[in-house]
Amino acid sequence: MKKSNPSFFAQIFFSIMGLILVLGVLFSLNSIIHLRRMYFASVRRELVSTSEAFSRIYKESEISLFSMDSLLKKQYHDGGIRYTLIQPDGQVIADSHNDIDAMDNHKTRPEVRHAFASGWGYEVRFSATEGVHHKYVARRNNDGSITRTSRPLDQLLDSLWSYTASLILLFLFLGGVGLSLSFFLSRWISRPIEILKNRAEKLGEGDVFTPLADRRVSREIMDLSRILDRASQTLKKRFTSVRTHKDRLRTILSEMIEGVVAVNAERELFLINSRARQMLDISSDTSQGREYYKIIRHIEIQQIIDTLLAGDSVQTMIHEEVTLGRGENERIYRINGKALLDPGDVFLVIHDITALKRLENMRRDFAGNVSHELRTPLTSIKGFVETLKDGAITDPVQSVRFLTIIDEEVRRLNTLIEDILTLSRVEQQEEALSDNSADTERVNLCDFLNELYGLYTDRAKKYSVDLRKDIHLAPDPLVDIRPGLFSLAVKNLLDNAVKYSGENAVVTLRARERQDEYIVSVQDTGPGIDPVHHDRLFERFYRVDKSRSRHMGGTGLGLSIVKHIVSLHGGKIILESEPGQGSIFTITIHKPL
Ligand SMILES: Nc1ncnc2c1ncn2[C@@H]1O[C@H](COP(=O)(O)OP(=O)(O)O)[C@@H](O)[C@H]1O
Ligand SMILES: [Mg+2]
DSSP states (O other): OOOOOOOHHHHHHHHHHHHHHHHHHHHHHHHHHHHHHHHHHHHHHHHHHHHHHHHHHHHHOOSOHHHHHHHHHHHHTTSSSEEEEEOTTSOEEEESSSOGGGOOOOTTSHHHHHHHHHSEEEEEEEETTTTEEEEEEEEEOTTSOEEEEEEEOHHHHHHHHHHHHHHHHHHHHHHHHHHHHHHHHHHHHHHHHHHHHHHHHHHTTTOOOOOOOOTTSOHHHHHHHHHHHHHHHHHHHHHHHHHHHHHHHHHHHHHOSSEEEEEOTTSBEEEEOHHHHHHTTOOTTSOSSSBHHHHOOOHHHHHHHHHHHHOOTTOSEEEEEEEESOGGGOEEEEEEEEEOTTTOOEEEEEEEOHHHHHHHHHHHHHHHHHHHHHHHHHHHHHHHHHHHHTTGGGSHHHHHHHHHHHHHHHHHHHHHHHHHHHHHHHHHHHHTOTTOGGGOEEEEHHHHHHHHHHHHHHHHHHTTOEEEEEEOOOSSOEEEEOHHHHHHHHHHHHHHHHHHSOTTOEEEEEEEEOSSEEEEEEEEOSOOOOGGGTTTTTSTTOOSSHHHHHHTTOOSOHHHHHHHHHHHTTOEEEEEEOTTSOEEEEEEEEOOO
C-alpha cells in the first residue's frame, strides 16, 4: 500500500515540535556539562588550597612521620577530604581515612606520577575501596614527599540529579506551551492553504475560483490565490469555448440529413446523431457508451463495423449499399465507413438513397415502357408497309384500308410522343418549381371552366355522352394557375370520362369552393374502376384494360400527366370510384393568398 503524504499541518507541527525537542536536549546537555565543569573546578580549587595547607602543616610540624598518620586519622577522619602523605619511593606513610599497612605502593598513581614530575598532579578516578569517583590533587614537597588530598564526587551526582529533575519539569512545561503554540502556528500557516486547496478543487468542475480576501494571509499565499484566480478565468474561457464548439458540433450533427455513427476501439458507440437513430430504428433513450452491437441490431451494419474494427490497414474505407426492412418499410442506405487507425475509432456516414433508387428504377422502367409502347405501332406500320410493297398496293381497296391503319398508328405515335414530352416538361417544371413560377397567371376560374366546357360539347356528342356542367362559385373566383397545363389536366379527365363511360352516360364538370380552396371535379356514370387499381392508376402507362385503352387511342400517360400538373400547382387529386357506380376525379387547388 502506498503511504500517503503527510499533511502540511503535520509537517509544520512536527517540525516545530522537533525543533523545540532538539533545542531542549542541546540546552540541557550544555548546562549539565557546564555545571559539571564548574563543580570540578571548585573541587579542584578547594583541594589545591587544602593540599597547600597540608604541605605547610607537614613542613612546619615537629611531629614524627609515624605520629602523622595517627594525627591525620584523629583530626581529619570525619571530614569530607582525605589526606594522604606519600614518601618519594611511593610508600604511603600517613592517611586520614585508611589503614596505611593495607595500602599498596602509590608511586604508579597518575596524580602521584605527575606531581613527582612537575610538582602538581590532578586526577579523577573511581575508587574501588569507596565505590565512588574521587578527585585527587597531589603536591610535591621540597623533601620529595607527596601530600595528596582527595574528595568523593558523590555530591556532584546528587546535584546533577536534582538539576535534571528540575530540567524535566521545565521541559514538561515548555513542551506543553510549545505544543499549543506550534498547534496554533501550524493551523495559522496551513489554514489558508487548506482553503486554497478546497477552492482549487472546484476548478475541475468548471467553477470559477474565488480569490482569498483575508488581510492576515501571507503575501505568498495571496500571490498563489491570485495566480489561481487568473488560471480559473482562463480555464473558464476555455471551458466556454470548448462547450460552444461542442454545442455547435452537436447542432450540426443533429441537423445533418446523413446519419453519423462512431464506435471506438472498445466497441462502444460513442456518437450517434438523431438521423442515424431514425435510420437504424434506435429509440432515442438508449444511452451512448454501450457496445454498438447491443444498440445497432442490423446485422449488415454490424458486419461493416466489424470489418472496420478488425482494422487491417487494407480495409480502412468501406462504401456499401445496404437494404434494411421489407416491402413498404424498405430503405436503401449507402454507407461510407472509415477506420481511423491510430485511436482505432470507426465512423460511418449513412445516406438514405431510397428515393434516389426508386427514381432510378422508375426511369429504367419508363425507358423500357416507352420503347415497348413505341415499338407496337412501329411494328404494325412496318407490317402494313411491307404488305403494300409485296403487292397489296395494286389492290386499291386493300391499300386504302392499310393506309388508313398506318395513318392511325402514326397518329398514335404522335400522341404518345406528345404525351411523353408533356410529362417530361411538367416534371422539369416540378423540379425547378421555386424559380419558375413565371408562367403562372391569375385567371377567373368560372370563365376558364366554361370555355373548356364549350370546347368539349362536340366531342361528347361524338361519343353520345351527355356532358353537363355544375359550376357554383362566388363572383370573381380568381386562381393562380398555368392555364395551358391546368386546362390539359381537366381536359384529360373529361377525355377519359367521355371515352370510357360508354354511350348515353352522363359526364358532369363540377366546381365548388371551400374556405381556402377550389374544388374541380369530373363525374361520370360509366363502368367505374375497381379500388385495386386506384393506387397505381396514376402511374405511367398503367391502364385497367390495355386493349380497350389502345382501341380508344389512349397512351396510358393521361392520369400520370394530370397528377404531375396538379402537384405542380400545389394541389391534390382524389379518385372515388366503385365498379358499376361511375367515377369522380376531384382536383383541389388553393385560392391565392
Ligand atoms: N373515367 C374513367 N372511367 C373508367 N376507367 C377510367 C376512367 N379514367 C381512366 N380510366 C382507366 O384508367 C386508365 C388510365 O387512364 P389514362 O392514364 O388517362 O390512360 P389512357 O386514357 O391513355 O388509357 C385508362 O386506361 C382506363 O382504363
Ligand atoms: Mg386518358
